[in-house]
Amino acid sequence: MNFTDTLHKNPIFELVAHTARQQGVEAYVIGGFVRDLVMRRPSKDIDIVCIGNGIELARQVAKESKRENQIAIFKNFGTAMLQIGEWEVEFVGARKESYQRESRKPIVEEGTVTDDQNRRDFTINAMAISLNESNFGDLIDPFNGLKDIQKKNIRTPLEPAITFSDDPLRMMRAIRFASQLGFDIAPDTFDAITQMKERIEIVSMERITEELNKIILSPTPSYGFKLLFHSGLLSIIFPEMVALQGVETLEGKGHKDNFYHTLQVLDNVSKHSNDLWLRWAAILHDIAKPPTKRYDKKVGWTFHGHEDLGAKMTPGLFKRFKLPLNEKMRFVQKLVRLHLRPIALVKENITDSALRRLLFEAGEDLEGLMILCRADITSKNHDKVKRYIQNFDKVERKLHELEERDKLRNFQPVITGEIIMETFGLKPSKEVGDIKTILREAILEGEIRNEFAEAYGFMKETGRKMGLKVQKEIER
Structure with a gap:
C-alpha cells in the first residue's frame, strides 16, 4: 500500500523528507498517525522516527521552516517536539529497548526502523510510512497491523508476555484502544494481561489514571471496564468498584448487581x-x-x-x-x-x-x-x-x-451575616449563625420572599424571640 498522494496533501511531510535527505538520514512517519490515517480518523499528532539523531533532524526542520522558537527539546528522552500550525510533530531517533524487571525505564540503544517497530506496543501502532526518496509513501507493516485493523484486533508485535513485562502500562493501553476503537483483544494478548496483571503495580498511579480517563471518555466506556474487570486489573487499581459486583439473595430476596448497574x-x-x-x-x-x-x-x-x-x-x-x-x-x-x-x-x-x-x-x-x-x-x-x-x-x-x-x-439570602451583626450589635457568634439558618429555611419553605424589606422584618422578629434587641435600623 502506498500513501504518496495523501502525504503530498500535507506540506509537513515534504518538509521533513527534504530535510532528512539533506541530513543524509532515513525518516519515517510511524505509530498512531499511520493507524489513524488507515482508519480515516482525525489526528493532529505526527511521530517521525529517523535512523540517526532525531533532535538534530527536528532542529534542521525548525530552521528550514523558520520555527526555531517553536521547538521543545527533551534531551533525557532523545526527543524533540515541533509545533507546525495545528500539528504537533515529534521527532525521535530509531531505538531498540531492553527492560529490567522492576522498572519501566528502558535501556535504550540506537537501532533500525525494524528495531523501532519491534518495541511498539501493538501491531496497529507499529506501522510506518517511508519518507525516503527510493520508496516515498510505502507502508512498512512487518506485523500485519493493516490486517489487524481490518479484523478490529488488538495484538502485540512480539510475544505478549515480553511486551507487557517490558512495560506493564501497555496492559491498560490494550484495553484503552479496544474501548476507544471498538476492537477485540486477541486471545493470547488478553490471556497475557490476566496472567501478568500484578505487574501493573510498578506503574505510577498518574500513568494508570491517564489511561483510565481515556477509557472513561471512550464511546461505550462499559466495554473497557468489563475488560478491566475480567482481566483482573480492576481489582488491583479500583477494588471499591469490583466490590459492587455480585448479587446476594436471602429468603428469596436479591438486589441488582450494582457493578453492572453502574x-x-x-x-x-x-x-x-x-x-x-x-x-x-x-x-x-x-x-x-x-x-x-x-x-x-x-x-x-x-x-x-x-x-x-x-x-x-x-x-x-x-x-x-x-x-x-x-x-x-x-x-x-x-x-x-x-x-x-x-x-x-x-x-x-x-x-x-x-x-x-x-x-x-x-x-x-x-x-x-x-x-x-x-x-x-x-x-x-x-x-x-x-x-x-x-x-x-x-x-x-x-x-x-x-x-x-x-x-x-x-x-443567597438578601440578609447577610454583616447585616445581622450590625442590626443587633453582635460579633461573629452562634446567634448570628442561628438567625441565618432560620432565615434561609423560611425562604426555602416559601414563608417569606427573598426581598430585603420582608426578610429584614422577619430577621428582626426572629432576633426578638431570641431575646436580642435592635441596636441599629438598616435601610435599603
Missing part, C-alpha cells in the same frame, strides 16, 4: 455528555453501596446512606487516583451526595419546598445532576423506565418554573 449508568451518561467529571460521578454514585448494604426481613436489601458515605469517600478516591482535588472533585462529590434527591421527588407529591431545596443545593450543577439521575433509571422493565422518565419530565418542568419565578439557583 456501567449501565455510565453508558447512559456517555450518550448525553462528554464531560469526564460527570462520567466520574456516574462511576462513583453507588460506590458506597457495599459498606451500607443491610438486609431487612420486611423490605429486603437496603443501602441507606450510601449517597452520603459515597460523597465522603470521593476525596480519598480522587487523592489515590491523583485526580484534581479542586472544583472538579467537589462537583463529583456534590452529584454523588444529591443523586437520589430528584428520583425521590418523582415518587412523592412534589412540594415547592422540596424543589426549592434541590435548586438551592444543586445550584449551577443542576443540569449535570439531572443527566446523572435520568441515567440512573435502569430496569429491564421498559414500562417502568418509561413511567419514571415521564414523572421525571414533570419534575424538571416544575424545577424550571420555580427557578424562573424565585431565581433560586445559587441564591
Whole structure:
C-alpha cells in the first residue's frame, strides 16, 4: 500500500523528507498517525522516527521552516517536539529497548526502523510510512497491523508476555484502544494481561489514571471496564468498584448487581455528555453501596446512606487516583451526595419546598445532576423506565418554573451575616449563625420572599424571640 498522494496533501511531510535527505538520514512517519490515517480518523499528532539523531533532524526542520522558537527539546528522552500550525510533530531517533524487571525505564540503544517497530506496543501502532526518496509513501507493516485493523484486533508485535513485562502500562493501553476503537483483544494478548496483571503495580498511579480517563471518555466506556474487570486489573487499581459486583439473595430476596448497574449508568451518561467529571460521578454514585448494604426481613436489601458515605469517600478516591482535588472533585462529590434527591421527588407529591431545596443545593450543577439521575433509571422493565422518565419530565418542568419565578439557583439570602451583626450589635457568634439558618429555611419553605424589606422584618422578629434587641435600623 502506498500513501504518496495523501502525504503530498500535507506540506509537513515534504518538509521533513527534504530535510532528512539533506541530513543524509532515513525518516519515517510511524505509530498512531499511520493507524489513524488507515482508519480515516482525525489526528493532529505526527511521530517521525529517523535512523540517526532525531533532535538534530527536528532542529534542521525548525530552521528550514523558520520555527526555531517553536521547538521543545527533551534531551533525557532523545526527543524533540515541533509545533507546525495545528500539528504537533515529534521527532525521535530509531531505538531498540531492553527492560529490567522492576522498572519501566528502558535501556535504550540506537537501532533500525525494524528495531523501532519491534518495541511498539501493538501491531496497529507499529506501522510506518517511508519518507525516503527510493520508496516515498510505502507502508512498512512487518506485523500485519493493516490486517489487524481490518479484523478490529488488538495484538502485540512480539510475544505478549515480553511486551507487557517490558512495560506493564501497555496492559491498560490494550484495553484503552479496544474501548476507544471498538476492537477485540486477541486471545493470547488478553490471556497475557490476566496472567501478568500484578505487574501493573510498578506503574505510577498518574500513568494508570491517564489511561483510565481515556477509557472513561471512550464511546461505550462499559466495554473497557468489563475488560478491566475480567482481566483482573480492576481489582488491583479500583477494588471499591469490583466490590459492587455480585448479587446476594436471602429468603428469596436479591438486589441488582450494582457493578453492572453502574456501567449501565455510565453508558447512559456517555450518550448525553462528554464531560469526564460527570462520567466520574456516574462511576462513583453507588460506590458506597457495599459498606451500607443491610438486609431487612420486611423490605429486603437496603443501602441507606450510601449517597452520603459515597460523597465522603470521593476525596480519598480522587487523592489515590491523583485526580484534581479542586472544583472538579467537589462537583463529583456534590452529584454523588444529591443523586437520589430528584428520583425521590418523582415518587412523592412534589412540594415547592422540596424543589426549592434541590435548586438551592444543586445550584449551577443542576443540569449535570439531572443527566446523572435520568441515567440512573435502569430496569429491564421498559414500562417502568418509561413511567419514571415521564414523572421525571414533570419534575424538571416544575424545577424550571420555580427557578424562573424565585431565581433560586445559587441564591443567597438578601440578609447577610454583616447585616445581622450590625442590626443587633453582635460579633461573629452562634446567634448570628442561628438567625441565618432560620432565615434561609423560611425562604426555602416559601414563608417569606427573598426581598430585603420582608426578610429584614422577619430577621428582626426572629432576633426578638431570641431575646436580642435592635441596636441599629438598616435601610435599603
